[in-house]
Amino acid sequence: MNDFSDIESKLRKLRPVQPSADLVSRIEQALGEDRSTHLRQMPVRLGPTVRQASTAGVLPRERRFHFNWLSLGLGLAAAAALVLFARIQLDRPAKKSPTLAAITPSPAFSTVDSTAQFVPAGLTQVVYHTRDEGLHFPNNSEQPMRRVRSHSRETLRWRNPTTGASLRISYPSEEVSLVPVTGQ
Amino acid sequence: MIGGVLIIKDREKVMENVATDEHWKNCFSQLAPGLLLFARQWARSAADAEDIVQEAFVRFWRKRHDVANRGLLYATVRSIALDFLRRDSRRARRESTAVSETDQMVQPMFEVEDETQRALVAALELLPNEQREVLVMKIWNELTFAEIASVLEISQNTAASRYRYALTALKKNLPSV
Numbered sequence: 001m002n003d004f005s006d007i008e009s010k011l012r013k014l015r016p017v018q019p020s021a022d023l024v025s026r027i028e029q030a031l032g033e034d035r036s037t038h039l040r041q042m043p044v045r046l047g048p049t050v051r052q053a054s055t056a057g058v059l060p061r062e063r064r065f066h067f068n069w070l071s072l073g074l075g076l077a078a079a080a081a082l083v084l085f086a087r088i089q090l091d092r093p094a095k096k097s098p099t100l101a102a103i104t105p106s107p108a109f110s111t112v113d114s115t116a117q118f119v120p121a122g123l124t125q126v127v128y129h130t131r132d133e134g135l136h137f138p139n140n141s142e143q144p145m146r147r148v149r150s151h152s153r154e155t156l157r158w159r160n161p162t163t164g165a166s167l168r169i170s171y172p173s174e175e176v177s178l179v180p181v182t183g184q
Numbered sequence: 185m186i187g188g189v190l191i192i193k194d195r196e197k198v199m200e201n202v203a204t205d206e207h208w209k210n211c212f213s214q215l216a217p218g219l220l221l222f223a224r225q226w227a228r229s230a231a232d233a234e235d236i237v238q239e240a241f242v243r244f245w246r247k248r249h250d251v252a253n254r255g256l257l258y259a260t261v262r263s264i265a266l267d268f269l270r271r272d273s274r275r276a277r278r279e280s281t282a283v284s285e286t287d288q289m290v291q292p293m294f295e296v297e298d299e300t301q302r303a304l305v306a307a308l309e310l311l312p313n314e315q316r317e318v319l320v321m322k323i324w325n326e327l328t329f330a331e332i333a334s335v336l337e338i339s340q341n342t343a344a345s346r347y348r349y350a351l352t353a354l355k356k357n358l359p360s361v
Contacts, residue, residue, distance in 0.1 A: 004351040007358070011308075011323045014294045014301055016221040023234050027212065030242045 118158035118167055125173075127152040138178060145178040211251050212241060218325035219261055221293055225317050226265040228272065230291050240264045254327060255334040262317075262335060307357040315350035322347055 129151040135144040155170040216237065223233040223240075240261040249256055296302045308316065321327040321335065332343040 004348070004355070007351055007355055008323065010300070010304060011319070011354075014296075014304060014324075016217040016294055016324055017230065017292060018295075019216045019220055019234060019237070020230075023216070023238060024209065024212065027208075027238055027242055030238065031208065031245060 117162065118160050118165075120156070121159040121166065122155075122157040124155045125152050126155075135181060136178070144181050146181050148177050148179060150175050150177070208245055215241075215257070215325075218320075219258075221324050222258060222317070222320050223261055223265050224293050225313060225320065226262075226269045232268065232272070236261060236265045236268055254325075255331040258321060258325070258327065258331070258335045303358060304354070307354050310357060311350050311353055315346045315353065318343055318346040319350045 127150050131149045133147040133149055136147045137144055152173050152175065153170060154173050155168060157169075158167040160166070219237045219241070220230070220233050223236040224230070227233040227236055240257070240263075243264075244257050244260050251257075292305075294301070294305050296305060308319070311319065317336070318332055321332045322329075327335070329340045329343045329347070333340045336343065
C-alpha cells in the first residue's frame with residue numbers, strides 16, 4: 001500500500017464541493033415535521049457512542065456493538081422464571097403417577113374444575129387363558145371344589161364429555177375361582 | 185437501580201441534543217461533503233445529489249439508527265440514489281429537455297485549485313463506477329473496508345481489490361504522480 005501513498009495524499013487534498021446553504025434548513029424542516037413524535041419516541045440510542053458523536057469533531061469509528069445491561073438482566077430474569085415454571089409443571093405429573101398406578105376399577109378423580117370431570121365410559125375384560133387345576137378341598141371342607149385359574153386383561157375407560165378427552169387404563173389380571181362340584 | 189438512573193440521565197442528554205438540534209447538525213456537518221460526493225456517483229447534478237442526501241439522512245435519522253453505523257447510512261444513500269437513477273432515467277426518456285446531460289455533468293464535484301487537481305479529477309471520472317464508489321467511500325468518507333463491504337454487499341477483499349485497481353488506474357493515467 002506504500003506504493004499508493006503519494007496518490008492517496010493527492011486525492012485527500014481534493015476537497016469535495018460543500019453542500020448548499022439551504023440543504024441544512026431543508027433537512028431541519030423535514031425533521032421538524034415529526035419533531036413532536038421524535039421527542040416522544042426518543043430512544044434508546046444510549047451509551048457513549050451518541051455522546052461522543054455530539055461533542056467530538058469526528059464521528060466515532062468502532063463502537064458498534066455495546067450491551068444494554070438492563071435488557072440483558074431482564075432477559076436473564078425472565079429466562080430463570082420460565083425455567084422454574086417449567087420445572088414446577090414437570091414435577092406435578094410425577095407426583096400423581098403413583099395414584100394412577102394404584103387405581104381401582106372405579107377410580108375417583110377429585111377435580112376442582114368441572115370441565116376436567118371424567119366419567120366411566122367402559123370396561124372390557126379379555127380372558128386369554130384358563131386352566132383347570134383339578135379338585136381341591138379348601139379349608140378342610142368335605143366337599144371338593146374345582147379350582148380354575150384364568151388370566152385376563154382388563155381395560156377401563158373414562159371420558160370427559162365436556163372436552164372429549166379420554167383416559168384408558170389397561171392391566172393384566174389373574175383370577176382363581178373355586179367351583180363347587182356336585183355329584184349326581 | 186444505579187444503572188437505571190444512569191440510563192435515565194443518558195436519555196435526558198439525548199433528548200437535549202434532539203431538542204436543540206445540535207446533535208444531527210453536528211453529525212451532518214461532518215458527513216455532508218462526503219455524502220454529497222458519494223451521491224454524485226449516480227446523480228447528474230448537484231441538486232439531485234442534495235435531494236438524495238436529504239432523503240437518505242432524514243430517513244436514517246427518523247429511524248433512529250445508531251450514528252456510528254455509517255455503513256447503514258451510506259447504504260441508505262446508495263439505495264435511494266439507485267432508485268432516483270431509475271426514476272430519472274425513465275423521466276429523461278420521456279421528456280426532451282433543453283439541457284443536455286453533458287451540461288449537467290460539468291457541475292464540479294471538487295473544489296479544484298490547480299491543473300494537477302484538475303487532471304486528477306478528470307482521471308477520477310474515467311474510473312469504472314464500482315472502483316470510483318469504493319475510492320470515494322475510502323478517501324473522502326474514511327470508511328473502513330469492512331464498512332464499504334457492508335454498503336456494497338461484497339467481501340472486504342473485493343472492496344480492497346477495487347480500491348487498489350482504482351489507485352493503479354489513476355497512477356497509470358497520471359504519469360507524473
